[in-house]
Amino acid sequence: MPHRQATSFVLGYHGTNRATGEAILAGERSMIRSENSYDWLGPGIYFWEADPVRALEWAEEWCGRKGRADPFVIGAVIDLGRCLDLLSRRSIAAVKAAYESLEDMYRSGRYPGPLPWNKGQTLDFERRHLDCAVIRHLHYLNSTVAGNPPFETVRGLFREGEAIYENAGFFEKTHIQIAVVDPANIKGFFRLPAVPSG
Structure with a gap:
């Protein structure tokens, strides 16, 4: 399932506040893995691939919500390693199969409650509870059920924001996001x- 059919090393950009970013750059603090039930690519340390401007926009939004000052961006060299790369047909097929397995678990009553659902006003779904549950289930199927080495990273392309002109197929905030599952795949900051401004 995980593969190296693309360039293995990429540059990623992480938005935070200056105090946290400086502590990470100085080696005084480790990055914290996100474990929210709505994370777009499941659990991991999140980066914007090759897009420091989008990372800064996110940092500004996040600092505003948290009442923190001084949005900041740090860069990282990431080895994609064993990557669940959602830009490939093979990985997309695996996610689809994981969804079908997860749906069966809920339908049969092996998992209690209703199947999680993505929430948001548009296709930009701000809270991706379903997608996160499917990715988590795929991690389980890959490692625990199939006995494969775990995924080290998850990578996905997301259409986000408004169309950049009428009838456009391009959108303001479209981006590639990476969730680093194994922190050892972050080779340096x-x-x-x-x-630069957007």
Whole structure:
């Protein structure tokens, strides 16, 4: 399932606040893995691939919500390693099969309650409870059931934001996101001289 059919090393950008970012760059603090039930790519440490501008936009939104000052972006060199790469047909097929398995678990009563659901006003679903549950289930199927080595990263393309012109197929905030499941796949951090404006 995981594969190396693409370039293995990529640059990722993580939005945070300056105090946290400086502590990570100084080696005084580790990055914290996100474990929210609505994370778009399941559990992991999140990065925007090759897009420091989008990382800064997110940091500004996040700092505003949390009442924190000084949004900040750090760069990282990431080895995709054993990657569940949702830009490939093979991985998409695996996610579809994991959904069908998860749906069966809920339908049969092996999992209590209703199947999780993505929430949001548009296709941009802000809270991806279903997608997160499916990715978590795929991690379980891959490692525990099939006995394969675990995925080290998950990578996905997301259409987000408004169309950039009438009838466009391109959208303002479309991006590639990476969830690093194994922190050892973050090979190093770097300081950006400046983040260009969008």
